[in-house]
Amino acid sequence: MARRTSTFWYLFSKFWFWMTGWRLGPVVPPDIKKSVMIAAPHTSNWDFMYARAAFFLMDVDLKVTIKKSWTTIPVLGPLVRSLGGLGVDRSRNNSLVDAMVGLFKERDELVIMITPEGTRGYQPKWRKGFYHTAMAAGVPILLGYLDYKNKEAGVGPAFWPTGDYEKDLEEIKDFYRTKTGRFPEKGVR
Numbered sequence: 456m457a458r459r460t461s462t463f464w465y466l467f468s469k470f471w472f473w474m475t476g477w478r479l480g481p482v483v484p485p486d487i488k489k490s491v492m493i494a495a496p497h498t499s500n501w502d503f504m505y506a507r508a509a510f511f512l513m514d515v516d517l518k519v520t521i522k523k524s525w526t527t528i529p530v531l532g533p534l535v536r537s538l539g540g541l542g543v544d545r546s547r548n549n550s551l552v553d554a555m556v557g558l559f560k561e562r563d564e565l566v567i568m569i570t571p572e573g574t575r576g577y578q579p580k581w582r583k584g585f586y587h588t589a590m591a592a593g594v595p596i597l598l599g600y601l602d603y604k605n606k607e608a609g610v611g612p613a614f615w616p617t618g619d620y621e622k623d624l625e626e627i628k629d630f631y632r633t634k635t636g637r638f639p640e641k642g643v644r
Contacts, residue, residue: 460511464537468508477505480609482513483566483597487613489559491589492517492568492597493627496636505601506568507538509608518567520555541567552587559592568599583620590616598627604635 460468472478483490494506510517516539523542526532541558559565567588571581589596598611611630616623 459516460514464511468511471508477606480607483515488564489594490597491585492599493585494570494599495631499637552584555588556591600634602634603637
């Protein structure tokens with residue numbers, strides 16, 4: 456099977472991980488073609504650089520929702536799209552959850568990354584959009600992580616939401632409590 460990741464981004468990511476001493480941990484299971492990937496703990500602007508490189512190395516066509524206008528700007532638009540920017544037109548649909556569910560219905564394969572903390576600081580209350588999207592689209596939630604203590608980027612177990620948000624969120628957070636963000640005091644508690 457041909458690699459989906461461009462040679463440039465793949466080689467850049469290998470170099471980045473080598474230069475910074477990072478390694479790739481568990482990857483996205485090959486049988487999961489659609490999922491909501493949550494990324495936590497999100498404590499630094501550097502998180503995107505390591506996460507994006509990890510998914511290039513995994514050869515996962517990871518998408519990040521972004522305002523549609525960012526994907527259509529001349530010169531900048533192609534770069535944003537090459538890094539996984541997936542334009543969402545919210546002027547037609549006020550619900551980002553509905554927009555993402557629609558994206559899942561349109562595609563045979565799709566992994567959308569969301570940071571449920573919504574900020575790089577400590578956030579005890581996570582946004583629920585990732586959960587509602589997974590439930591409505593009938594896809595699993597994959598637990599993407601960056602563990603700065605061990606310099607490892609990877610994917611934890613696939614989590615199928617049960618409909619009991621509070622119980623499921625506690626189980627998800629239990630996994631993330633074992634991972635150390637760049638700024639540990641801002642991590643999941």
